[in-house]
Amino acid sequence: QGEQKDPHEKMHEGCSVKKVIGVVSGKGGVGKSMVTALSAIAANRNGLKTGILDADITGPSIPKMFGIHEKAEVSNMGLLPASTPTEMEIMSLNLLTDNETDPVIWRGPVIAGAVTQFWTDVIWGDLDVMFIDMPPGTGDVPLTIFQSIPVDGIIIVTSPQELVSMIVEKAMKMAQMMNIPILGMVENMSYLQCPDCGKKVEVFGPSSADAIGAEYGIPVIAKLPIDPKLAMLSDAGRIEFHENKEMDAMVDVLAEMGLD
Ligand code: ADP
Numbered sequence: 478q479g480e481q482k483d484p485h486e487k488m489h490e491g492c493s494v495k496k497v498i499g500v501v502s503g504k505g506g507v508g509k510s511m512v513t514a515l516s517a518i519a520a521n522r523n524g525l526k527t528g529i530l531d532a533d534i535t536g537p538s539i540p541k542m543f544g545i546h547e548k549a550e551v552s553n554m555g556l557l558p559a560s561t562p563t564e565m566e567i568m569s570l571n572l573l574t575d576n577e578t579d580p581v582i583w584r585g586p587v588i589a590g591a592v593t594q595f596w597t598d599v600i601w602g603d604l605d606v607m608f609i610d611m612p613p614g615t616g617d618v619p620l621t622i623f624q625s626i627p628v629d630g631i632i633i634v635t636s637p638q639e640l641v642s643m644i645v646e647k648a649m650k651m652a653q654m655m656n657i658p659i660l661g662m663v664e665n666m667s668y669l670q671c672p673d674c675g676k677k678v679e680v681f682g683p684s685s686a687d688a689i690g691a692e693y694g695i696p697v698i699a700k701l702p703i704d705p706k707l708a709m710l711s712d713a714g715r716i717e718f719h720e721n722k723e724m725d726a727m728v729d730v731l732a733e734m735g736l737d
Contacts, residue, residue: 487597489555494528494604496734498660499628501651503644505613507636508665508701510538512724513610514716515701516632516663519727521565525605525736528558531569532592532622533610534581540571544714548572556599563717568599588612589621596626605736615647623655629734630660632698637667637681641689649693659695660730662686667700677702698726 488494500516502509513529521527531539540546543561549572550557558566570581570591583591601607609628612618633648635641645662652659664686668677680703690697701723710719731737 489598489600492599492601492603494601494607496606496629496731496736497609497627498606498630498632499609499611499619499623499626499657500632500634501611501615501619501648502613502634503615503639503647505536507613507634507639509533509613509634510536510542510610511707511711512632512634512663512665512701513608514539514542514711515719515721515724516727517565517606517608518563518717518719518721519724520606520608520731520736521563522721523728523731523737525731526603528566528568528601528604528607530592530595530599530607530609530626531567531571532595533612534570534583534588534591535612537569537571537581539567539610540569541714542711542716543567545572546714548575552600554600558599558601561717565717566601566604568595568601585616585618586621589618589625592622593625606731615651620651620654623651623657628655628657630658630730632660633662633695634665635662635686636665637679637684637686641685642692645689645693645695649695660734661696661698662690663698663724664700666703669703696730698730699723 500513517527517529531537545559558568631652667684668679670677686697710716
């Protein structure tokens, strides 16, 4: 009977990551990549050496948010992640394809294999924390990724448009199967704040995050407004320059994991 190898050791030689956080959602378009980016920015601003592994390979949007359009460089050691202006490390399939607008039409197992290689073959260096932008849903592909990368905790992204309890239950089942703790949930597009009077309008109906969080014992890390400025900065590849107060509580989550 072979001794179980610490999966962290499967990283490229000389590289290490203290904690890995997976960001999941029930479906696409709720802002999972946005929350991944803002969480990583909060960690980075708090002085942690931060990386993002873009595993949402069918819609890799992370590089664009950070204004990265060049292909990843290859050194004689292996594949190098891209660095953002504030020195975060990023790897995404979009940094490898010839044309960043090419669609990826791979099947599940190939996607999971590529993502696993992002873990094993990229020269990440020494990171304090890595955020993984997971493929949407709780199907085979995210499951395989969770089995091949040592994820220390999961963040669930929801929006008020969804059947939040169902998504939370599915994510909890997946987390239990993998024996990974759920660190909290983030409700995105929670409300819109009137720029004139400051009133909060619940565009998609009242938030259920607090009630569902309490019911399942999952802390609500943040409720993010629909923010046209944020969307603009993100589209312009300047998301790092967004003032990111809404995600401040992420720092407490990291501290609880022993990162501060
Ligand atoms: P997902 O990763 O869940 O598919 P994205 O993070 O790519 O979703 O977000 C989908 C779209 O919505 C993007 O164009 C993004 O800029 C926009 N968006 C996400 N969250 C917000 C927000 N809080 N305010 C404004 N626009 C947002």
